[in-house]
Amino acid sequence: ETGVTQxxxxxxxxxxxxxxxxxxxxxxxxxxxxxxxxxxxxxxxIFQYYREEENGRGNFPPRFSGLQFPNYSSELNxxxxxxxDSALYLCASSLEQGHGELFFGEGSRLTVL
Amino acid sequence: KQEVxxxxxxLSVPEGENLVLNCSFTDxxxxxxxxxxxxxxxxxxxxxxxxxxxxxQTSGRLNASLDKSSGRSTLYIAASQPGDSATxxxxxxxxxxNKLTFGTGTQLKVEL
Numbered sequence: 001e002t003g004v005t006q007x008x009x010x011x012x013x014x015x016x017x018x019x020x021x022x023x024x025x026x027x028x029x030x031x032x033x034x035x036x037x038x039x040x041x042x043x044x045x046i047f048q049y050y051r052e053e054e055n056g057r058g059n060f061p062p063r064f065s066g067l068q069f070p071n072y073s074s075e076l077n078x079x080x081x082x083x084x085d086s087a088l089y090l091c092a093s094s095l096e097q098g099h100g101e102l103f104f105g106e107g108s109r110l111t112v113l
Numbered sequence: 114k115q116e117v118x119x120x121x122x123x124l125s126v127p128e129g130e131n132l133v134l135n136c137s138f139t140d141x142x143x144x145x146x147x148x149x150x151x152x153x154x155x156x157x158x159x160x161x162x163x164x165x166x167x168x169x170q171t172s173g174r175l176n177a178s179l180d181k182s183s184g185r186s187t188l189y190i191a192a193s194q195p196g197d198s199a200t201x202x203x204x205x206x207x208x209x210x211n212k213l214t215f216g217t218g219t220q221l222k223v224e225l
Contacts, residue, residue, distance in 0.1 A: 004156075006156075031211055033210075033211045033212070035213075040217070041217055042117070042202055042204075042215030042216055042217045042218060043157070043202075043204075043213070043215050044215075045212045045213060045214070048210050048211050048212065050210075055210060056210040056211070056212055058212065088154075090156055090157065092157075092211065094211055101147065101159055101162045102147065102159065102211060102213065103159060104149070104156045104157040104158075104159070105156050106155055106156040107155070107156045109154070
């Protein structure tokens, strides 16, 4: 059984560019959520996808968007990158919404220059 | 708005010591609480999940307790080892969905 995998592991972008981060959920998990973790802070919830629909969102602007595919994998897209978007982006999957244990990937480290 | 606080922010102990990490939350209407471990620059590893109806969970040398009414959880680590050195995060879930609210973590160092 494979765990949650994310790509790329590291990337560097410049302000104003766009970025796409990818996540493959753990086998059989149908719910994917994304988190942003700034240095020295706890992760902050960005949004969640269940059955290819966004069904929960944290306090992030619309330039943060996502997709979930029929195989439950997911993408996080960030447009018009800002310096403060530099962070570790974590993907988490769970077998069911609301009560199940969340399993996290290793994250994608984004640096915006 | 749910707020999660972890005390202490950092802790250094000698190998073999038993230790307790604390987590408090302001809104007691939670579905569950999960403890994670994070190594530097890495993702989160789930340690223990406690449902709101449970009082504690154990896994090996780890024991987590939950007192929902007082908004507190503790993570007890027995016989600490240098490999336990990491940041420990607690997170609460409330409402439907998978939104977790995290604390800022306790950075643990276990010295030889």
